[in-house]
Amino acid sequence: MNNRLKVLRAERDWSQQDLADRLGVSRQSVNAIEKGRYDPSLPLAFTIAELFGLPIEAIFSRD
């Protein structure tokens, strides 16, 4: 899956650690998701979408 997490984070001037703290996950998790190495679970994807105020499909897309 592709995602716009890095762009959305940069728009808000958040570091990976900032985003991780807001999501309640580790910085490694954010890094792995951003780089497309790990696809988050549906609950975590919903949490990410809610945090950015966007629908899931506006953040994550198929390859």
Place this chain on the structure above:
Amino acid sequence: MTGGTASAGVLGRGPLFWGGLMLASYLVVAALGTTGAVEGAPLYILVILPFALVLPMITAANRRSDARSGGCGAKGEAQRRYMKRVAVFTFLYLVVLGIMTFAVKQGDVHPVLRTFLALLPGLAVVGIFWSVGRLIVEEQDEFLRMLVIRQSLIATGFAMCAASVWGFLESADVVQHLDAYYWAVAWFFGLGIGAVANRLRYGTWGAI
């Protein structure tokens, strides 16, 4: 806890201090053992005792990690509990292994007591397996939990494959006999392989 208190470590000392103290203690013990100044049971006790310093070392490392990240994103609670449990069970393992070794050497130990003592080191190792299981249950970060599970599966595969191959080679008298507890050692070695696999696939070593 404030950053100032957290950065103080344990008794005002950081992890390097406690690690260095443990290393220095072992060097002294090694010198005592090598020169023959201390022998037998007292030497074994001296070998075990410095390992207790791993507890303040872990605590100080955790506090420093908290201080550096402002209390956010530091090593998770589940990982802290895991490290403490492993340290405690490893310490217990060394203690009961020493007791069992000396008791068996006596030769005239009652079979029931001998069985009881022989069970203890194995149970201490079971405690370490239990600690890994609790880490998987308690870890709230799904990515880190996945890494631990992946690491454990790789370790299990490695240990089972090694045990199967070695067992048949042993049956054919190609290799020497290995006591079964070495497969637990193989599993722990497999955790290291799992950590490397995690690093290659996900860019991080994982939580254990």
